[in-house]
Amino acid sequence: MMAQPADFLPFAEAAADLAGQVIRPLFRSPLLVEAKGDASPVTEADRAAERAIRDLLADRLPAHGVIGEEYGNSREDAEWVWVLDPIDGTRAFVTGRPLFGTLIGLLHRGVPVLGIIDQPVTSERWIGVAGRPTTLRSPIGGAAGCRPCATLDRAELSCTSPDMFDDATAPRFAAVKAAARRTTWGGDCIAYGLLAIGLVDIVVDATMKPWDWAALVPVIEGAGGRCTDWAGRPLRLDGDGSVLAVGDPALLPVVSKLLAG
Template identity: 45%
Template sequence: MTAVDFEAFVDRLATVAGEAVMPFFRTTIGVENKGGKSFDPVTAADHAGEAAMRQLIKATFPSHGIVGEEFGNESEDADYVWVLDPIDGTRGFITGLPTWGTLIGLMKNGAPVYGVMSQPFTKERFLGDGGAARYRGPLGDRKLRVRSCTKLEDAIMSSTSPRIFQGKDLAAFEAMEAATRHTRYGGDCYAYCMLAAGQIDIIVESELKPYDIVALIPIVEGAGGIITDWEGGPAHKGGRVIAAGDRRVHAAALELLAAKA
């Protein structure tokens, strides 16, 4: 499979997911809670989007593995594994906000090598292979590049919600919020793409799953950013994650989190 063929396939994968999901957006769609006491919504749109992607992957690359939010894992020890989240930001989706997106990640021998965030409502796609990242959408086709930010006090931070942090982790996050200039909540996958585009400086999260983050790693890194866990290790397994556009502010954030968590 050539690079051009691969890009065409991923583009098709994002398109079929969007075609499956969009008929449900801003409708009176039913919502189930799969999180027990905590609200973790899932809809027919989530199921339809992932089913469409799985069908295309299996038909094209039957030897590849798949890790997905809605239908579990298949052949996850394969050399190539697709990591799928049909709607990252379902809370945004069910409230009609366009801050959600379809995440398509590809792992090779256990490491993220390619990622796409597709937002079919705004007709935007953010793509990265770890070495470069780019945007396609209403603003044209352009390269993505993070911005310089050396100090926490100058940084704009994003996080899904303060409620994802517990105990010492919450104290650490609150210290980060106090140290930075401004915090925005609820961006989900879109926030990572805005970091790659130079609009946000740092993102601090917890309780992530692999399908929440694998696709975003090549985009952030391709734009010149850094994304790790709170100990500075690989982030592709999820958990507590920190992303930054500038390595200096990332180092400062790691130091603060280590002191408080």
């Protein structure tokens, strides 16, 4: 029988557990922070968590490929490929704010089919599997499910940072911001998790890498939303780095039109 995405959920959860064990003791502790080529901070927590997941993958699923932020790609042409971001939101992590998460995504022939957003400090975990409703485990509260919001003037908009836009993309984002009810900055992957539980309606980001979005797609779409590029097309490994997530699919053509300029 052909393997299904849900078959790999136990591995994904074990990987998230393992990453959390590495990350939690380092949160709000003195860390040596280095500057990477793109000027984003990276800590030993990033590297150690990804090493731990890769070691687990090599032991349990050696035929699978992996794309990771810290240690590059291996067997990325495999049928099943894991996409890892051990700490999405390292700026929040190194400044002691729990607005970061571990992202574990699984691609099947390039299509995102499984995703976990794990916040190891608050113990919140979003789980998305293709063909299944998204689930949220949280001691704080909330339930998975995007909320209806068919008009942009009532929408809560979120974006990771205005610094991700350039001269070409900044005016397009500004058009969405001007039309939305309110805009909140920051949150990284947590903003997408909040969209999947009906507290945010739109997330617009740019310059995103595959490890930034692969895990998000199953979570959002399993909660009833859509996660695409700015043109409304499926996200691809060779895409332009633009990401648009909407909780109510009715918003997708409206926001895409504004983002098209």
